[in-house]
Amino acid sequence: MTDRPSPAPPTVVRLTEYTKTEQSEILGDSADPFGVADAGLTWLPKEEHFGIRQNGRLVAHAGLLRLPVSIGGVGTQVVGVGGVAVAPELRGQGLARSVVSAAVDHARTMGPLHGILFCRSSLVPLYQRLGWRTLEQDVHVEQPEGPVVMPLRTMWTPLRDGASWPTGEVRLLSLPM
Numbered sequence: 617m618t619d620r621p622s623p624a625p626p627t628v629v630r631l632t633e634y635t636k637t638e639q640s641e642i643l644g645d646s647a648d649p650f651g652v653a654d655a656g657l658t659w660l661p662k663e664e665h666f667g668i669r670q671n672g673r674l675v676a677h678a679g680l681l682r683l684p685v686s687i688g689g690v691g692t693q694v695v696g697v698g699g700v701a702v703a704p705e706l707r708g709q710g711l712a713r714s715v716v717s718a719a720v721d722h723a724r725t726m727g728p729l730h731g732i733l734f735c736r737s738s739l740v741p742l743y744q745r746l747g748w749r750t751l752e753q754d755v756h757v758e759q760p761e762g763p764v765v766m767p768l769r770t771m772w773t774p775l776r777d778g779a780s781w782p783t784g785e786v787r788l789l790s791l792p793m
């Protein structure tokens with residue numbers, strides 16, 4: 617018996633626009649599609665957008681933006697990944713893997729050494745499977761009323777071979793993404 621070839625990975629495209637309309641195309645109109653409303657945080661929109669279409673419909677998204685951060689008192693930048701979303705009926709087929717990988721490949725060209733994301737603890741194993749690592753320390757992020765400790769989990773991925781996470785207090789000097 618011969619092995620059947622595995623299906624080709626889906627094509628990921630750059631999106632020129634990603635608004636509430638495109639998000640609803642993927643996730644529908646539920647009030648809290650990311651399950652993070654409890655955290656009560658104010659988020660930044662992303663600046664670069666990657667998506668997967670099936671028969672013309674947007675079914676997956678990941679967004680990126682460059683953010684200022686202080687690590688151990690040293691100012692630098694990271695690439696924030698956010699808005700990762702896959703249409704509910706198409707989950708478990710590797711679409712998040714494809715769209716996040718394409719976004720991270722682009723992030724490698726943006727300059728910073730590290731990518732970061734914030735997620736619910738239930739998603740940590742999924743992102744670990746995609747090569748992300750957990751940051752086991754408090755991370756401060758800006759909010760309209762001032763800095764707060766991020767209540768979600770923080771994960772990071774190297775954007776250059778051999779980049780490790782520096783030691784010291786981590787402060788995102790902007791709203792989270």
Ligand SMILES: CC(C)(COP(=O)(O)OP(=O)(O)OC[C@H]1O[C@@H](n2cnc3c(N)ncnc32)[C@H](O)[C@@H]1OP(=O)(O)O)[C@@H](O)C(=O)NCCC(=O)NCCS
Pocket residue numbers: 649650651699700701702703706707708709710711712713714733734735736739741742743745746
């Ligand atoms: C989170 C979400 C994007 C995942 O999308 P998805 O297309 O189902 O994910 P994938 O199928 O690409 O899975 C990615 C990998 O994680 C693995 N995985 C999934 N759930 C896992 C779990 N609970 N434990 C370990 N690995 C897991 C998959 O097997 C896959 O690895 P593989 O490619 O090596 O098999 C999707 O569930 C979603 O849109 N949720 C709502 C919005 C949201 O919460 N977004 C996250 C914001 S941080």
